[in-house]
Amino acid sequence: MAIGAAFVLVVNTGMTGIQLAGMKLGSVIGASSDPNFVPAGAPLGQIGSDPDDPSDPWSAAAPPGGVIVQTPGPSAGPNATGTLRIPVPKNIPTGPRRVAIQAGHWKSDEAPDELRRLIPQTGAEWEGVTEVEINLDIAQRVGVILNSKGIAVDILPTTIPVGYIADAFVALHADSDGAGSNSGFKMAHGARRGPYEDALLNDIKNAFGTATGLDYDATHISNGMRGYYPFSWSRFQHAVAAHTPAVILEMGYVSNDDDRALMLDKPDLLAAAIASGVMKFLDETPRSKIFGQDLVVPAFPSRPSRPTASP
Numbered sequence: 080m081a082i083g084a085a086f087v088l089v090v091n092t093g094m095t096g097i098q099l100a101g102m103k104l105g106s107v108i109g110a111s112s113d114p115n116f117v118p119a120g121a122p123l124g125q126i127g128s129d130p131d132d133p134s135d136p137w138s139a140a141a142p143p144g145g146v147i148v149q150t151p152g153p154s155a156g157p158n159a160t161g162t163l164r165i166p167v168p169k170n171i172p173t174g175p176r177r178v179a180i181q182a183g184h185w186k187s188d189e190a191p192d193e194l195r196r197l198i199p200q201t202g203a204e205w206e207g208v209t210e211v212e213i214n215l216d217i218a219q220r221v222g223v224i225l226n227s228k229g230i231a232v233d234i235l236p237t238t239i240p241v242g243y244i245a246d247a248f249v250a251l252h253a254d255s256d257g258a259g260s261n262s263g264f265k266m267a268h269g270a271r272r273g274p275y276e277d278a279l280l281n282d283i284k285n286a287f288g289t290a291t292g293l294d295y296d297a298t299h300i301s302n303g304m305r306g307y308y309p310f311s312w313s314r315f316q317h318a319v320a321a322h323t324p325a326v327i328l329e330m331g332y333v334s335n336d337d338d339r340a341l342m343l344d345k346p347d348l349l350a351a352a353i354a355s356g357v358m359k360f361l362d363e364t365p366r367s368k369i370f371g372q373d374l375v376v377p378a379f380p381s382r383p384s385r386p387t388a389s390p
C-alpha cells in the first residue's frame with residue numbers, strides 16, 4: 080500500500096500540540112522557586128531501568144516542565160526512595176479536545192539522536208504485509224472519525240514532540256509471533272504517569288474487543304509494551320508528558336491469517352472501535368481533571384554516589 084504525505088494532511092490540523100495560551104505563570108513560578116526543583120533535562124540523581132532490559136539503566140532526567148524531587152523524611156525508613164512531583168504543565172491545551180494517534184514505526188528513520196536505537200526498528204512484516212502500513216492506515220481513519228466529532232488530532236510518527244501534551248495519546252501497532260499461531264489484541268500503559276490511563280485503556284479495550292470479536296491476549300503483554308519509549312519521560316525528552324493519558328494498542332497479529340485479514344479488510348471497523356473508546360474516555364474525563372493537579376509518583380532508586388578518592 081502506498082503511503083503518501085497527502086493522507087496526513089487530512090487529519091493533521093497543522094496546529095502544534097503545544098499551545099501557550101493556557102500558560103499559568105503563577106504555578107510555574109511556584110514550582111521553579113522550590114529549592115528541590117530540577118529543570119528540564121537535568122539529572123535527578125536517580126537511576127531508571129527498562130523493565131524489558133534491566134541491564135540497560137539510564138540516568139533519570141527531569142521532563143520538559145521540570146520536576147520537584149521530594150526526599151523521604153527521617154521517619155520513612157532506610158529503604159524509602161521518596162517521590163517526584165511533576166507540576167501541572169504550563170502549556171495545557173486550550174480549545175477543542177486534542178488526541179494523538181501514533182502510527183507505530185512510521186518514519187522511524189527520522190528519529191532524533193536520543194531515539195536513534197529506534198531507526199532500524201521498522202516493525203513486523205508477514206507475507207509482504209508490513210505492520211507500519213496497517214498502523215498508519217488505521218491511525219488516519221481514526222483521525223478522520225475524531226475530526227468529524229470536533230476533536231483536534233495529531234497523527235504522530237515515531238518521533239514524539241518534546242513533552243507532548245494532549246487529552247489522550249494512543250499508539251497503534253500490530254504484532255508478529257514469527258509463527259502464525261498467536262491471535263488477539265493487547266494493551267498496556269506505562270508507570271509513574273497520571274491516574275487516568277487505566278480508564279483510557281479499558282474504554283478502548285472494551286470497544287475494540289466488542290467490535291472485532293478478537294480475544295484479549297493478556298498473556299503476551301510484554302515489558303516492552305509497558306516500557307514503550309513515549310511513556311518514558313525520565314529517559315527521553317521526546318516523550319508524552321506524564322499528565323497526558325497514554326496507552327499502546329497492539330491491534331492484532333500480522334502473522335496470523337485471521338487477524339491480518341481483519342486489519343486489512345475491515346480497517347473502518349477497527350478505526351470506529353478505537354475512536355468510540357477514545358470518545359467515551361474524553362466524555363467521562365474532562366480536561367480539568369486530567370490537568371487538575373501536580374502528579375506525585377514514586378522516585379527512582381538513587382544513583383550510587385561515587386566513592387571519594389582516599390587522601
Ligand SMILES: [Zn+2]
Pocket residue numbers: 183184202203210252253254
Ligand atoms: Zn510495532
